[in-house]
Amino acid sequence: MIWNETKECMSRDELENLQGARLVKLVDRVYHNVEYYRKKMQAVGLLPGDIRGIGDLDKLPFTTKDDLRATYPFGLFAVPLSQITRVHASSGTTGKATVVGYTRHDIDVWSECVARCITMAGLGKSDVIQVAYGYGLFTGGLGAHYGVEKMGATVVPMSTGNTKKLVTMMVDFGVTGIMCTPSYLLHIAEVIDEMGVRDKIRLRASINGAEPWTEKMRRQIEERLGIHSHDIYGLSEVMGPGVAADCSFHRGLHIQEDHFLPEVVDQHTLKPLRDGMTGELVISTLTKEGLPLIRYRTKDLTSIDHTPCECGRTTARLARFTGRTDDMLIIRGVNVFPSQVEAALLEMAGTTPHYLMIVDRVDNLDTLEVQVEMQEGFFSDEIRGLENLSGRIAHGIQQAIGLAVKVKLVEPKSLERSDGKSRHVIDKRTFD
Amino acid sequence: MFVKQLSVFIENREGRLEQVTRVLADENVNILSLSMADTTEYGVLRMIVSDPEKARAALCAEGFSAMLTDVLAVRLEDRVGELHRMTHILCALGLNVEYMYALASSGKRAMIVKASDGEAAAKAVTDGGLALYGNEEMCR
Numbered sequence: 381m382i383w384n385e386t387k388e389c390m391s392r393d394e395l396e397n398l399q400g401a402r403l404v405k406l407v408d409r410v411y412h413n414v415e416y417y418r419k420k421m422q423a424v425g426l427l428p429g430d431i432r433g434i435g436d437l438d439k440l441p442f443t444t445k446d447d448l449r450a451t452y453p454f455g456l457f458a459v460p461l462s463q464i465t466r467v468h469a470s471s472g473t474t475g476k477a478t479v480v481g482y483t484r485h486d487i488d489v490w491s492e493c494v495a496r497c498i499t500m501a502g503l504g505k506s507d508v509i510q511v512a513y514g515y516g517l518f519t520g521g522l523g524a525h526y527g528v529e530k531m532g533a534t535v536v537p538m539s540t541g542n543t544k545k546l547v548t549m550m551v552d553f554g555v556t557g558i559m560c561t562p563s564y565l566l567h568i569a570e571v572i573d574e575m576g577v578r579d580k581i582r583l584r585a586s587i588n589g590a591e592p593w594t595e596k597m598r599r600q601i602e603e604r605l606g607i608h609s610h611d612i613y614g615l616s617e618v619m620g621p622g623v624a625a626d627c628s629f630h631r632g633l634h635i636q637e638d639h640f641l642p643e644v645v646d647q648h649t650l651k652p653l654r655d656g657m658t659g660e661l662v663i664s665t666l667t668k669e670g671l672p673l674i675r676y677r678t679k680d681l682t683s684i685d686h687t688p689c690e691c692g693r694t695t696a697r698l699a700r701f702t703g704r705t706d707d708m709l710i711i712r713g714v715n716v717f718p719s720q721v722e723a724a725l726l727e728m729a730g731t732t733p734h735y736l737m738i739v740d741r742v743d744n745l746d747t748l749e750v751q752v753e754m755q756e757g758f759f760s761d762e763i764r765g766l767e768n769l770s771g772r773i774a775h776g777i778q779q780a781i782g783l784a785v786k787v788k789l790v791e792p793k794s795l796e797r798s799d800g801k802s803r804h805v806i807d808k809r810t811f812d
Numbered sequence: 813m814f815v816k817q818l819s820v821f822i823e824n825r826e827g828r829l830e831q832v833t834r835v836l837a838d839e840n841v842n843i844l845s846l847s848m849a850d851t852t853e854y855g856v857l858r859m860i861v862s863d864p865e866k867a868r869a870a871l872c873a874e875g876f877s878a879m880l881t882d883v884l885a886v887r888l889e890d891r892v893g894e895l896h897r898m899t900h901i902l903c904a905l906g907l908n909v910e911y912m913y914a915l916a917s918s919g920k921r922a923m924i925v926k927a928s929d930g931e932a933a934a935k936a937v938t939d940g941g942l943a944l945y946g947n948e949e950m951c952r
Contacts, residue, residue, distance in 0.1 A: 468832040551889035754821050754877040761856055761926070763849050764908055788853055791823050793875045 494527020519620030632697030
């Protein structure tokens with residue numbers, strides 16, 4: 381099934397004309413409504429009239445997370461706050477969040493995109509779908525929720541946390557679809573087995589995203605639960621989940637090209653790469669009103685494929701994401717930067733102690749341990765003093781990143797240093 | 813009034829305790845008493861040694877976290893009820909014992925005590941008729 385055949389199956393010519401027309405309007409809108417963009421364009425001697433179609437895209441300057449930070453919180457919004465109906469926020473690298481704003485129309489478009497993705501996974505109006513992403517500032521929960529409602533299925537807003545309750549409801553409500561992170565779904569599968577209710581589950585499809593995973597892990601989910609599993613992609617700056625998803629042929633993620641214009645560029649030279657070559661994904665939001673982004677560098681690595689898909693959709697497909705161009709980690713679906721941990725430690729200790737983040741996956745749930753070297757002023761001859769210290773550090777980091785963390789105190793100079801700088805992250809997860 | 817206790821942070825991993833004792837042996841530092849407080853991940857080694865300053869400097873130079881802590885060394889006779897005499901004095905004044913351990917070395921017999929309020933505890937036990945070892949006396 382295809383949710384919006386008109387838009388998802390247009391001929392490439394038609395689509396590119398539509399994208400061109402929307403791009404022209406977008407550039408005109410941001411030039412006149414957002415001072416920051418106007419100055420950026422003026423700095424390179426660009427006027428809105430210079431952009432006549434998607435062929436002129438590479439004349440435009442890139443936008444990065446730094447631009448969002450520089451204009452925190454609402455500086456890049458292209459409409460007055462009275463027209464913003466919702467904000468979401470994601471973690472920034474230095475403690476300050478990245479804030480995104482949506483108009484009512486933006487929320488409609490977002491819901492439409494998610495509805496397309498759910499349809500791609502073979503789910504329809506008569507399905508009962510659990511949304512087990514976190515609800516709140518994170519775009520996952522509410523984004524998925526609105527998509528299910530738009531599509532017309534029954535949504536069960538589980539959020540995350542109580543897995544046994546989730547499984548009980550899955551059985552009692554006859555849940556047929558679930559949206560959550562892939563690692564959480566594997567954890568749910570374990571709980572299903574522990575509770576011995578495998579034969580009472582009616583689940584037939586899952587839509588998983590918000591963290592890196594592999595094709596092998598997708599197959600594992602399918603075999604373990606006897607369902608179809610689909611990959612969904614999105615990032616809060618651009619919209620949230622639903623920017624792209626894979627269809628039943630699993631040959632990459634169809635990007636909603638009538639709303640998001642993708643490019644893949646070399647992460648160092650920033651020159652566009654041809655189809656099949658891996659580089660940084662860059663997205664221009666063609667229809668967004670609240671926070672339009674021009675050539676936004678996602679820092680996600682992928683490649684693009686414009687060839688037609690057997691499913692009938694003509695939208696380009698993004699290859700499974702292979703990593704990031706920065707040091708951002710995704711832990712239980714939450715974006716975490718080592719610099720946030722560093723800032724939290726600095727705030728507590730006055731100096732930055734050497735630290736090491738160890739990310740692991742235990743029973744399919746991500747764990748984060750932060751080892752902190754003992755230093756002058758930390759040490760106490762009393763165990764209680766040391767336990768208070770590690771508790772305080774854990775609390776401080778938790779406040780900064782929004783994730784529970786285990787803090788382990790280690791001896792001075794016991795953490796590895798290379799070239800004078802210490803190595804700050806060990807990610808033991810294999811994503812398989 | 814107080815004696816200097818050497819406190820050392822050590823992770824629970826192979827060979828760490830051995831390294832501490834080696835450093836002390838190399839520096840010709842004698843250990844008069846020792847107690848180990850441990851958690852699953854690390855321990856705090858508390859020691860009364862013949863030269864706490866030198867021991868601390870040597871351990872820090874070897875990369876250990878080591879510090880000196882003021883504790884009481886309460887002289888106790890080797891007889892029934894002697895420890896109770898001390899704990900009773902502290903308890904009556906509402907003073908908590910954070911930790912304690914025994915010392916019996918080169919003719920000295922004492923309970924090493926870290927109290928919630930060191931000054932008050934020192935006064936209480938001496939007022940109560942017990943004697944304290946001083947640092948000079950202990951390290952001599």
